Amino acid sequence: MIKSLELYLVTDNNGLEAVDFYKEVFDAEVVSCTTFGQAIPDTPEENKNLVLNANLNIGGIRLQLSDNGSGHPYVQGMNMTACIQLDDAEEAKAIFQKMEKEAQRIDMPMQETPWSPAYGIVVDKFGMTWQINTEIEGFVSETVTF
Known part of the structure; x- marks a missing residue:
């Protein structure tokens, strides 16, 4: 486990x-x-x-x-991606808002999805791709926008 x-x-x-x-x-x-x-x-x-x-x-x-380091080429996009799981949509939105301030790009704006009341993907100012996801037991989406 x-x-x-x-x-x-x-x-x-x-x-x-x-x-x-x-x-x-x-x-x-x-x-x-x-x-x-x-x-x-x-x-x-x-x-x-x-x-x-x-x-x-x-x-x-x-x-x-x-x-x-100086001895190796830096390859953006190969450095890591992560999913941050939260149980509070407001907290997820707050983290997303902090990251998007100087983001390189927003791959998916914070929004409701079939699996989450608050989900977004942001590439922060350091080139890190973050999925911000709110996971709430029993959540059922009424609207979906992509």
Whole structure:
């Protein structure tokens, strides 16, 4: 049995900014955030402030994050996608609204769907694709728009 899913996001060398952003969006606790410079004494100067690993606690769910680094090409869209499950439509809408402020694009505006009273897909300012989904037991949609 799967107890939880851990999300791991790779950013385009703006990991410290991403940690702050996700902390605010999800009201997360930053459990740890280590840069290459803190962990590896002889790190090249250009990599010292890049995130080696960050661990955020979002209501008991662990989100990990790291920078891509200078040695590897960053491939947007291959860095992660995630579905955030909520049990409150208003909270789902609030998270979506925070993310869409500087979003690269909205793939699906927040709306009612056959499976959710509040569902949307947003590609945030870091290129992360997020599905925001409200899962309420017994929900039956009366209207559907796509």
